[in-house]
Amino acid sequence: MDEVGIKSYVQTNCNKITDDGVEIKLxxxxxxxxxxxxVVYAVGLTSNKEEIxxxxxxxxxxxxxxxxDCKxxxxxGEAIQEGYMAAMSIV
Structure with missing residues (x-):
């Protein structure tokens, strides 16, 4: 991700996702x-259906x-495949 300029933020709260970005609390x-x-919103170790x-x-x-794991x-490998299939359904 670093090689292509994708930034990640850990231990960060997502306050709001908008049409053109995301508001976070560091x-x-x-x-x-x-x-x-x-925006990729990845949190926790168990599924949180309410958050979804x-x-x-x-x-x-x-x-x-x-x-x-959200599902x-x-x-x-399974998660990567599911992500790929989701992306291809958008294209």
Missing amino acids: PNGKEKYLSADM EKLKNAIPDIPTFVIG RPAKV
Whole structure:
């Protein structure tokens, strides 16, 4: 991800996802807005169905795909394949 300029933020709260980016709260408490055309929201070790529904309802006009461990515990290869299939259905 670093090689192609994709930034990741750990231990960071997602306050709001908008049409053109995401508002986050950093571990030091500062809030920041990041311009983005795509946001990957990956949290926790277990599925949080309530969070999934909250995100789907927040942006109903944007296709949402539940993949990987968010859907069910699986191996990395399965998650990658599900992500690939979700991406190809958009194209």
